[in-house]
Amino acid sequence: MAVSFTITYKDESTGARLGLLYTPHGTVETPVFMPVGTQATVKTMTPEEVRDIGGRMILSNTYHLYLRPGHELIREAGGLHRFMHWDGPILTDSGGFQVFSLGPLRKVSEEGVAFRSHIDGSEHFFSPEKAMEVQMALGSDIAMAFDECAPYPCSREYALAATERTTRWARRCRTAHDREDQGLFGIVQGGTFKDLRERSARELVELDFPGYAIGGLSVGEPKQLMYEVLDYTVPLLPEEKPRYLMGVGSPDCLVEGVLRGIDMFDCVLPTRIARNGTALTRQGRLVVRNAEYARDFSPLEPDCDCYACRNYTRAYIRHLIKANEILGIRLTTIHNLYFIMKLMEEIRAAVRQGRMLQFRDDFLRKYQGD
Numbered sequence: 001m002a003v004s005f006t007i008t009y010k011d012e013s014t015g016a017r018l019g020l021l022y023t024p025h026g027t028v029e030t031p032v033f034m035p036v037g038t039q040a041t042v043k044t045m046t047p048e049e050v051r052d053i054g055g056r057m058i059l060s061n062t063y064h065l066y067l068r069p070g071h072e073l074i075r076e077a078g079g080l081h082r083f084m085h086w087d088g089p090i091l092t093d094s095g096g097f098q099v100f101s102l103g104p105l106r107k108v109s110e111e112g113v114a115f116r117s118h119i120d121g122s123e124h125f126f127s128p129e130k131a132m133e134v135q136m137a138l139g140s141d142i143a144m145a146f147d148e149c150a151p152y153p154c155s156r157e158y159a160l161a162a163t164e165r166t167t168r169w170a171r172r173c174r175t176a177h178d179r180e181d182q183g184l185f186g187i188v189q190g191g192t193f194k195d196l197r198e199r200s201a202r203e204l205v206e207l208d209f210p211g212y213a214i215g216g217l218s219v220g221e222p223k224q225l226m227y228e229v230l231d232y233t234v235p236l237l238p239e240e241k242p243r244y245l246m247g248v249g250s251p252d253c254l255v256e257g258v259l260r261g262i263d264m265f266d267c268v269l270p271t272r273i274a275r276n277g278t279a280l281t282r283q284g285r286l287v288v289r290n291a292e293y294a295r296d297f298s299p300l301e302p303d304c305d306c307y308a309c310r311n312y313t314r315a316y317i318r319h320l321i322k323a324n325e326i327l328g329i330r331l332t333t334i335h336n337l338y339f340i341m342k343l344m345e346e347i348r349a350a351v352r353q354g355r356m357l358q359f360r361d362d363f364l365r366k367y368q369g370d
């Protein structure tokens with residue numbers, strides 16, 4: 001088995017659990033947050049810096065790496081781990097979501113998706129088989145099935161068609177995928193329709209994947225609706241296999257997701273908002289580029305012990321951001337990723353000590369933001 005999972009602790013009062021995810025490039029404690037490295041880099045961070053802030057497993061994107069620099073080039077480089085100098089586990093998303101978020105630039109058929117590159121407008125075609133070929137060339141530890149992520153909101157008809165196609169494509173991925181040292185996860189779709197989520201989960205569980213993602217959430221629906229979908233979808237998945245909530249999420253969603261039995265998360269939030277000078281703190285977001293911080297000589301977050309908070313002030317980081325100095329983005333990125341990794345560490349400790357509900361209440365009382 002390329003990828004396997006062991007539950008090490010189950011919270012009896014919530015769906016939360018602790019686990020160990022075994023991959024060819026190492027073992028990861030779950031619940032785990034994966035920093036996003038879309039184009040084979042966690043933006044502005046060296047792999048050593050990602051590890052220093054607590055990153056152990058990262059996500060990269062099939063769609064982007066296929067378009068540039070190309071999966072064949074990365075295969076020639078010895079695979080994605082060697083190409084980007086990251087020796088920990090890597091999960092690659094299949095591109096399913098990316099080609100659907102290209103909007104008018106794409107045309108869907110049963111065979112796959114024809115789309116134009118967002119880089120140079122060139123025409124391309126992605127099928128489940130192509131998505132497998134690319135991910136096998138990249139050599140990630142976990143590959144994702146090629147799915148159709150329905151937008152929100154969408155009609156039941158649209159969600160039904162997308163969910164049925166997602167299952168047919170999942171079968172084709174299962175057939176096409178034959179790299180022994182790479183796990184393939186199925187992706188449950190179904191929009192916000194309970195019966196479609198049940199059907200998608202049942203059909204994918206029959207295909208016996210080593211892990212299951214819940215896709216099509218955090219696509220603009222209210223958070224309460226996302227939690228409701230999780231409440232009835234997570235129990236449909238095999239308890240002994242990892243559950244990955246794609247594209248999630250903000251600190252409050254991470255806490256709520258763990259409570260509902262999610263083991264893996266990824267989100268661009270901490271790295272993306274860093275690039276426009278917004279820092280995550282326990283009280284919510286702090287827009288350090290705002291004038292109010294011009295003479296604030298305290299750290300981004302007073303009791304944070306990340307490299308940025310130990311050595312720099314809000315005033316200095318604000319100055320760098322305003323002056324378009326690259327170090328400004330690097331420091332906010334270091335802090336934001338550290339904040340999320342520290343939160344995951346505290347969540348795992350709270351689960352272990354059976355006080356996850358108290359942790360949720362305490363954290364959300366202070367955290368005014370998303």
Ligand SMILES: CC(C)(C)OC(=O)NCc1c[nH]c2nc(N)[nH]c(=O)c12
Nearest residue numbers: 096097149215216217218219246247
């Ligand atoms: C809008 C954001 C990206 C925050 O969330 C989602 O879209 N959430 C859904 C999502 C994220 N990544 C995926 N990959 C794949 N294959 N399929 C998906 O449904 C998704």
